[in-house]
Amino acid sequence: MPALSKASFLEHSHSSADPKLKNKRNDMRPENYEAQRQPPSNEYELNFGPNHPGIEGNYALKVKLHGDIVLEAKADGGYLHRGFEKLMEQRLWIQNIALVPRICVPDPSPMELCYSMAVEELCGLKVPQRAQWLRVMQLELSRIAAHLFTFGGHAATTGMYSTMYWGVADRDLLLDLFEEFTGGRVYSIYNIPGGVRRELPDGFLQRLTETLDYIESRLPDYDNLFFKNQVFVKRAKGTGVMSREQALEWGVTGPNLRATGLAFDVRRDDPYLVYDQLEFDIPVEESGDAWARTLVRRKELMESIRILRQVVEILPDIHGPIRAPIPNPLAWNVPAGETYTRVESSKGELCYYVVSNGGPKPYRVHVRGPSSMHAVQVLEKMSVGSRIEDIAQTMFSLDACPPEVDR
Amino acid sequence: MTQEVTHWLDNLLKEIEGIEVRRKSSRRVRVDVPADALPALLELLQGRAGYIHLSAISCVDWIDDDEFELVYHVWSYENHSLVSAHIRIAREPGVYLSVYDLYQPAGFFERDIHEMYGIQFEGSPNMEKFILTEWDGPPPMRKEFDSEAYINEHLSWQEYNPEWLQELVAEGGGVIIPPEEQRFSQKKK
Amino acid sequence: MSKPIDNAKQSKQNVTIEHEEAGSILSPLKALQFFMRKPVTVPLEPRPAADNYRGFHLNDHEKCIGCSSCQKVCDNAAITMVKVPHLPEDPINGIRNLRPAIDYGRCCWCALCVDICPTSAISLSREYVHTCTQEEIDSYFILPNETGIHGEYYGEGWQKTSDSDLLDLNRQPMAELEAEERIDNFNEIVAGYTDQQAVIEASRCVQCGMCHDACPTHMDAPEYIRSIWQGNLEEAVRWIYQSNPFSHVCGRVCTHRCEDACSIGRRGEPVSIRWLKRYAMDSVDHERIKQIAAEGKADYLSGKQIAIIGAGPAGLTAAYDLIRKGHQVTVFEARKEAGGMPRYGIPEYRLPYDMLDRDIDVITSMGVKIQTGIQVGKDITMTQLEADFDAVVLAIGLHLGRSTRVPGADHKQVRKAIDLLRRTTDDEDYEIPHRAVVIGGGNVAMDIARTLARQQQQQLGKVQVTVTALEDMAHFLADPVEIKECLEEGIEIYDARGPQACIIKNNKLVGLKTWKVRSIFDEQGRFAPKYDEQDEQIHAADMVIEAIGQMSDNNLLGDELTEILDWQRGRLSIDEQGRTSADWLWAAGDCVNGPDVVHAVADGHRVAASIDEWLNQQ
Amino acid sequence: MSEGHSSGYDRLKSKKSLAEILEVAIEFERTARDFYTDLIPKVSKQIRYLVEELAEEEQRHFDLFSELKNRPGLEQQVQTLVEIPASDKKFSDAIHLPELGDRPDDQSVLQYALGREHAAMEQYHALAQSTEDGPIKELFQFLANEETEHKNQLEKVYYETIHSGGV
Structure with a gap:
């Protein structure tokens, strides 16, 4: 295979339709990449990622710069592609519960739920009340853990590593809770079509309350260290601005949309589980910049804690089974049909389109990760005109999760 | 969604020829349309009913029917309802129109479907x-x-060849059902 | 795009962080307060994880039966089944010496293997870490035991709970006639599964194949169950005919060792394999079954002639196999009709004879000739058969009843169960006793007791049947269902009673004297009853029916042939293929193996294969 | 059968010497052995194994008892007089030829054999009971055990053959 010598990736990527270049698939490899003399210009190209501390996950943004101003950006995914959607078509319905959480490492719980809800809908399974409350508990814990992780990452992009250490350390307390009630620290694999897999251990709600109190008591510290930190405020304000109109036009959801002033949250506007029985607010900000997006998440922490406190109060009064009876998973034919389930993950609207042809395995599972919007087209658009040092911050403020895009 | 809006939407959808509307739940509507009617439908939904959010485009390969199914999931922030518009296109040549002009998120989904299924979306950026x-x-x-x-x-x-396995093999045992056989084969008559 | 967005729902904010105002360049310095704090340190030594933790696999090798369900449910093909030769291997009891080995390069710790395990042998430990260098990569592949990956037991983490159990331990209930609906007739008691029940029941199967290993004829039960579950009943019948042309019969009266070996039965009720077979057979059109059975039949004639003595399951299975191979088969049957022990030993409420006729019809439709009413040894001699045919199969069943020969047992009102059952089938009249006492605790005893009970109800309007058996209830040889139904039908059962004498007064039978059995088995587990002579009972009777044992009528062989053949402890001596010491004579079925329909079918296959091989060599 | 046992009844007295008892015992085993040996060609081949086994077993007992009687050092003891038990008659009767007909079947043979073994077992058991502790008592106990053992074996064969079970 001849090495591609003269074409930059930008030129090349436009030429994929050209049959002559069809086989030059290895042009991205370092061994095939020849140094070239740039035309006399102040423009240059930079591979931002896939291995860069400023990048969330293995992902790349290939940017064309003039000085330190981004002229053009191209998102480049695939580094985390594991073919989940294809794999799911080859696995039994139940086996996929172990697969789906891996699609989003920082916030795996909504993945489990969304898939389980789809199977339940196709099978007409009625999830017992108690399981629904336990699921809410899991989801909100996961949201807190994911946000703490994101703050840490975001802070690191502006050089504030202490916040990152704190965030990761405090998230660990939530992982302890996950370990206790789901059996897994990161991938809980707690949901199963029909309900959940485990009853709560004795005294769990007490420990949950203690952890919530602790996390809440830490928030002022975070505020001091990060959210009120003028370095952060000045860096984040006005960075990566997106108007509400743009957000809607670009299909942005979740905290990123709410940071433009639109109070839309799947939990409230397209409710699932028992969210319609819970009291919580939908924090919004108006300015639509990195600062607003981060602040929305900061406020959501409080809402999640609020929801969890309600769960702690109500759960002891919800009795009954935690799972609807399901067929032997080795011989489970899900009735033919299709469904589109939708939940609010920490990053936005997460949807699963699941099709069954009546067989023992899904016929098609389409994962619509929220980041597939804001980590590709939106990121590309928002990066243009920004400065090179803000790219990472923009990306983290969007909370782009590359595995959701790659699947 | 109120009863009124429901009726209004149903009436609106009747404007499209060959359309089949199924209300799956209070917030989910399935619509099947001929492929060439989809852009008009989306335009209608977006322009007159507030379905401004393209949540996703899903593709299903119905290989036995020699068709691809494309499903456009659109959400209305006003009606709080999600319409899934289903169309079928021939597997060969696998070409359809881009809806990027109506919905910018389509750019990503169409690119993804093109990559994974080989469908060409004309007009996609x-x-x-x-x-x-x-x-x-x-x-x-x-x-x-x-x-x-x-x-x-x-x-x-x-x-792998750990010691315990070597010992079992010496005893006359060892690997009997490798996982790939359990998974990938079924007893043949 | 400029839709007006309804923001009315935007809620009031209860969290206020006055960032711009309150925030100062000094705020982050507040974090310095932590500088003096004692750091949080976690000791390096290993600590056990939470109670539910999904750590490394633990496997109780005593409990594990090697069914490989864990392997099937494993997401990532991380489980390999490994043969451990020093562990027990017992197909009849559903135990294999296979054990799961785990590849931790593939395992994703989902614990579905734990949740599905039929025996609950697998659990996950509370251990966190295993790692190694590339050179030690073999340490990623382990055969879990009770101690865990490093041999240091950290306690069990994720275990099976009733919440997480993925198996359905309960059978689909089978609709049956109630005692009062069935007692005055010979209608079939068991209704059979509905379509829905069958699919649900079939879906309980984990496809471990223990049933296949335990079945004498090694039926492909996992495959036909799977086909039933998939709704492909013709495919199920096709699988069934791979190994059993007597499936209407076996679907009803098989001793179902498969179900005894079923791994679901370890903790719950085994899959109703027998009823599923029956369902598949009953659901497919008879003409279609004939077509399926004929698939693969040789389209040539070998020119070889085979005689089969006895048109029961063993003989006709052999006939079915042989005709498929292109040989010509003639079956000689002494009785009025073909069917053998199933027709003449099993009552119709258990096996409607038209179902038996269907099985036979499939076989005759393929070209097997059955000559009924021909008694070998009388109408035609063995010598003639030897001369006229290339091979002969002896499959004569066990049509002679044994007698206890206790004093008085030679009275004319002391009858043998097998004779009465035959008479019932052939509609030969005999006087129905007012009070019948049956000796025996096996299925034949139950069959005659229930047959007499029905006849009493029909003719006398009242059931008075007593069963006395040597065995105690816990060791009855009869199927537990038979005992239950006997009791429902008003039959009295006296267990652990040894017959001592038939009491005859004035030449009239008045009862049976029994002693209490203290123990029936000796230390080696052999049958050797010990009596308590003090505990004596007289069971009033005007007929005593002996249902203790059966033997085959080997007289038809003739003295000369009997002398030529080798014998083994009273039974015809045969090799592994079912061949006797005479090279032209094979023997199969109950007459060599003892009573069991499915065993007879297995035998039929075995001798047919042996004959075919031998004929091909010639 | 030989004439040896025709005078057997005469020897029944209230007391017998051990030598006499052993003699009757040996006679008992011998007649049985001869009886079974004679029967071998008469029965159908399919049950011949049973008669052959019985003949072998009786031969083994015959050898054992003969050896005992002639064992050096037992001369003193064999002269000891022993109280004979009530079961003696039944035992001695068993020396007589049974009526099994021309072609006995397995069940008749087994029933006959069981009867014999039972009589012998009772006889030796009773002898042991009526004898004072010592080597003679031990001898009778040994004989009783032998016969009990054999009877148990036969019983198992009987039940396994006749009560073929499970049908």
Whole structure:
């Protein structure tokens, strides 16, 4: 295979339709990449990622710069592609519960739920009340853990590593809770079509309350260290601005949309589980910049804690089974049909389109990760005109999760 | 969604020829339309009913019917309802129109579907490879592509030979049902 | 796009962080307060994880039966089944010496293997870490035991709970006639599964194949169950005919060792394999079954002639196999009709004879000739058969009843169960006793007791049947269902009673004297009853029916042939293929193996294969 | 059968010497052995194994008892007089030829054999009971055990053959 010598990736990527270049698939490899003399210009190209501390996950943004101003950006995914959607078509319905959480490492719980809800809908399974409350508990814990992780990452992009250490350390307390009630620290694999897999251990709600109190008591510290930190405020304000109109036009959801002033949250506007029985607010900000997006998440922490406190109060009064009876998973034919389930993950609207042809395995599972919007087209658009040092911050403020895009 | 809005939407959808509307729940509507009527439908939904959010485009390969199904999930922030518009297109040549002009998120989904299923969306801004940059095989999400067979052909299983296994083999035991046989084969008559 | 967005729902904010105002360049310095704090340190030594933790696999090798369900449910093909030769291997009891080995390069710790395990042998430990260098990569592949990956037991983490159990331990209930509906007739008691029940029941199967290993004829039960579950009943019948042309019969009266070996039965009720077979057979059109059975039949004639003595399951299975191979088969049957022990030993409420006729019809439709009413040894001699045929199969069943020969047992009102059952089938009249006492605790005893009970109800309007058996209830040889139904039908059962004498007064039978059995088995587990002579009972009777044992009528062989053949402890001596010491004579079925329909079918296959091989060599 | 046992009844007295008892015992085993040996060609081949086994077993007992009687050092003891038990008659009767007909079947043979073994077992058991502790008592106990053992074996064969079970 001849090495591609003269074409930059930008030129090349436009030429994929050209049959002559069809086989030059290895042009991205370092061994095939020849140094070239740039035309006399102040423009240059930079591979931002896939291995860069400023990048969330293995992902790349290939940017064309003039000085330190981004002229053009191209998102480049695939580094985390594991073919989940294809794999799911080859696995039994139940086996996929172990697969789906891996699609989003920082916030795996909504993945489990969304898939389980789809199977339940196709099978007409009625999830017992108690399981629904336990699921809410899991989801909100996961949201807190994911946000703490994101703050840490975001802070690191502006050089504030202490916040990152704190965030990761405090998230660990939530992982302890996950370990206790789901059996897994990161991938809980707690949901199963029909309900959940485990009853709560004795005294769990007490420990949950203690952890919530602790996390809440830490928030002022975070505020001091990060959210009120003028370095952060000045860096984040006005960075990566997106108007509400743009957000809607670009299909942005979740905290990123709410940071433009639109109070839309799947939990409230397209409710699932028992969210319609819970009291919580939908924090919004108006300015639509990195600062607003981060602040929305900061406020959501409080809402999640609020929801969890309600769960702690109500759960002891919800009795009954935690799972609807399901067929032997080795011989489970899900009735033919299709469904589109939708939940609010920490990053936005997460949807699963699941099709069954009546067989023992899904016929098609389409994962619509929220980041597939804001980590590709939106990121590309928002990066243009920004400065090179803000790219990472923009990306983290969007909370782009590359595995959701790659699947 | 109120009763009124429901009626209004139903009436609106009747304007499209060959349309079939099924209300699956209070917030989910399934619409089947002929492929050529989809842009008009989306335009109608977006322009007159507030379905401004394209949540996703899903593709299903119905290989036995020799068709692809494309499903456009659109959400209305006003009605709080999600319409899934289903169309079928011929598997060959697998060409359809882009809806990028109506919905910008379509750019990503169409690119993804192009990469995974090989469907060409005319008018879509970017049909470049994104995820499978180094892949020159067939579009992998197509049903005829057997990824397990591909893996078995191109990659090998990790071989282990721990002491306990050597001891069992010396005793006359050892590996009887390797996992790949359990998974990939079924007893033949 | 400029839709007006309804923001009315935007809620009031209860969290206020006055960032711009309150925030100062000094705020982050507040974090310095932590500088003096004692750091949080976690000791390096290993600590056990939470109670539910999904750590490394633990496997109780005593409990594990090697069914490989864990392997099937494993997401990532991380489980390999390994043969451990020093562990027990017992197909009849559903135990294999296979154990799961785990590849931790593939395991994703989902614990579905734990949740599905039929025996609950697998659990996950509370251990966190295993790692190694590339050179030690073999340490990623382990055969879990009770101690865990490093041999240091950290306690069990994720275990099976009733919440997480993925198996359905309960059978689909079978609709049956109630005692009062069935007692005055011979209608079939068991209704059979409905379509829905069958699919649900079939879906309980984990496809471990223990049933296949335990079945004498090795039926492909996992495959036909799977086909039933998939709704492909013709495919199920096709699988069934791979190994059993007597499936209407076996679907009803098989001793179902498969179900005894079923791994679901370890903790719950085994899959109703027998009823599923029956369902598949009953659901497919008879003409279609004939076509399926004929698939693969040789389209040539070998020119070889085979005689089969006895048109029961063993003989006709052999006939079915042989005709498929292109040989010509003639079956000689002494009784009025073909069917053998199933027709003449099993009552119709258990096996409607038209179902038996269907099985036979499939076989005759393929070209097997059955000559009924021909008694070998009388109408035609063995010598003639030897001369006229290339091979002969002896499959004569066990049509002679044994007698206890206790004093008085030679009275004319002391009858043998097998004779009465035959008479019932052939509609030969005999006087129905007012009070019948049956000796025996096996299925034949139950069959005659229930047959007499029905006849009493029909003719006398009242059931008075007593069963006395040597065995105690816990060791009855009869199927537990038979005992239950006997009791429902008003039959009295006296267990652990040894017959001592038939009491005859004035030449009239008045009862049976029994002693209490203290123990029936000796230390080696052999049958050797010990009596308590003090505990004596007289069971009033005007007929005593002996249902203790059966033997085959080997007289038809003739003295000369009997002398030529080798014998083994009273039974015809045969090799592994079912061939006797005479090279032209094979023997199969109950007459060599003892009573069991499915065993007879297995035998039929075995001798047919042996004959075919031998004929091909010639 | 030989004439040896025709005078057997005469020897029944209230007391017998051990030598006499052993003699009757040996006679008992011998007649049985001869009886079974004679029967071998008469029965159908399919049950011949049973008669052959019985003949072998009786031969083994015959050898054992003969050896005992002639064992050096037992001369003193064999002269000891022993109280004979009530079961003696039944035992001695068993020396007589049974009526099994021309072609006995397995069940008749087994029933006959069981009867014999039972009589012998009772006889030796009773002898042991009526004898004072010592080597003679031990001898009778040994004989009783032998016969009990054999009877138990036969019983198992009987039940396994006749009560073929499970039908």
